[in-house]
Amino acid sequence: MFRFNDELLLSADDRDLAQKKYPRVFFALDHPDLRAEFETVDRLANAAKKRSRSIGCLTLVFAVASLLTFPLEPLITAASGATSVSLDLFKAIAIVGAVCGVLAIIFGNLGLAFGKSKRRWLQMRLMTERMRQWQAQYITAHMPDIVAAAGSEAGRTGYVAARELAFERFKRSFLSQISSEYTKYTRREAVGHMGQTIVDRAGQQAFWIDPAWAKAAARKLPEDQDGVLEEIFSACEETRLLGQVQYTNYILSSEGSFWSLPRKQIAMLGNTMFALVLLAFLSNFLALMIAIWPVPSFDQTVVGSFAIIFAILAVGTRSVEEGLHPQRELARMELYAAQVNAALQQFTSSNSPGRKVDALKMLEKASTDEMIEFLDANEHARFVL
Numbered sequence: 001m002f003r004f005n006d007e008l009l010l011s012a013d014d015r016d017l018a019q020k021k022y023p024r025v026f027f028a029l030d031h032p033d034l035r036a037e038f039e040t041v042d043r044l045a046n047a048a049k050k051r052s053r054s055i056g057c058l059t060l061v062f063a064v065a066s067l068l069t070f071p072l073e074p075l076i077t078a079a080s081g082a083t084s085v086s087l088d089l090f091k092a093i094a095i096v097g098a099v100c101g102v103l104a105i106i107f108g109n110l111g112l113a114f115g116k117s118k119r120r121w122l123q124m125r126l127m128t129e130r131m132r133q134w135q136a137q138y139i140t141a142h143m144p145d146i147v148a149a150a151g152s153e154a155g156r157t158g159y160v161a162a163r164e165l166a167f168e169r170f171k172r173s174f175l176s177q178i179s180s181e182y183t184k185y186t187r188r189e190a191v192g193h194m195g196q197t198i199v200d201r202a203g204q205q206a207f208w209i210d211p212a213w214a215k216a217a218a219r220k221l222p223e224d225q226d227g228v229l230e231e232i233f234s235a236c237e238e239t240r241l242l243g244q245v246q247y248t249n250y251i252l253s254s255e256g257s258f259w260s261l262p263r264k265q266i267a268m269l270g271n272t273m274f275a276l277v278l279l280a281f282l283s284n285f286l287a288l289m290i291a292i293w294p295v296p297s298f299d300q301t302v303v304g305s306f307a308i309i310f311a312i313l314a315v316g317t318r319s320v321e322e323g324l325h326p327q328r329e330l331a332r333m334e335l336y337a338a339q340v341n342a343a344l345q346q347f348t349s350s351n352s353p354g355r356k357v358d359a360l361k362m363l364e365k366a367s368t369d370e371m372i373e374f375l376d377a378n379e380h381a382r383f384v385l
Contacts, residue, residue, distance in 0.1 A: 006239070008131075010039065015030065037175070041128050042124075045121055045128055048117055049125070052117040067315075072093060126375060130175075130371075133209060136240050143357065146159065147221075170209065186376060244363065248336060254267065262326035262330040273318055283307035284304065322383070343362040
């Protein structure tokens with residue numbers, strides 16, 4: 001079985017398996033130049049994402065640390081007494097808190113460092129997703145050419161040469177112009193009630209990377225006397241359709257990295273916020289009870305400080321949720337999963353080659369729409385209190 005979300009055959013094992021299972025069309029599945037370009041950009045995108053998330057979380061740490069300065073004063077006084085040492089310690093903490101507040105404003109609200117690194121991550125992620133889509137769309141649009149080329153070495157060589165020329169045009173017109181292309185994909189023209197962004201969706205063919213491919217994909221498929229077309233369809237099903245099904249199943253699960261799974265983020269952050277708010281209310285209630293019925297061994301201001309601390313930590317946790325926006329991510333992925341499964345259902349239930357191609361088109365349109373929504377959601381997400 002191929003690894004999910006690896007239609008580019010990035011691993012040597014997947015390439016060996018594809019060559020054994022689909023020997024006659026392997027030349028169309030294997031694209032070394034695109035794969036090399038993808039791996040380079042993907043590494044940079046992952047590093048930029050890690051840097052962006054780190055800066056965002058650090059911004060929240062600065063903000064929370066600044067807000068915690070005031071409620072710490074009663075705790076310091078209670079621990080060390082009203083001495084010059086405690087006063088000096090609180091002054092030092094106050095200075096640190098002020099510095100943290102300034103840094104939080106700079107990095108969070110002004111978007112310095114965080115905004116730049118986040119945009120760099122999203123631009124490179126746009127590049128990688130369009131490269132995935134380029135590979136899938138090129139195969140979908142050129143199935144008659146693959147069938148014609150599969151029978152001879154000269155045909156395979158000609159197909160690969162034409163594909164390389166098309167990929168070079170894509171690199172010059174899109175990959176090397178990613179700043180302007182990114183602006184086009186993240187410009188808000190209309191937003192639906194579920195956050196689904198609408199960008200230039202006048203027609204059902206708007207998802208094609210090269211508009212000429214829409215016409216190419218509409219060509220009548222040749223008779224499949226040698227089974228080459230069936231081999232192409234089988235490869236598309238296993239590497240693209242089933243790969244996307246497995247990918248959505250993973251993202252919608254709760255087993256894996258916290259930073260990758262929105263359902264896990266909702267559960268963990270929700271439970272943490274509930275616990276902190278509960279502790280804040282309990283501390284506040286206890287402080288009020290002490291104010292009404294004083295207890296010599298308990299200082300009301302100390303207990304009240306704990307209530308403020310828990311409340312601030314709850315707000316900080318909420319800000320992490322705002323930055324990760326797991327509810328919107330979950331809704332986006334649930335919609336995409338439904339569209340992927342619909343495409344797979346049409347593909348597997350149809351005996352018509354034309355209907356199978358239509359199912360692949362459905363998948364590519366859904367992939368493009370999901371990518372646009374991903375970019376919009378993350379472009380406007382910020383880690384700020």
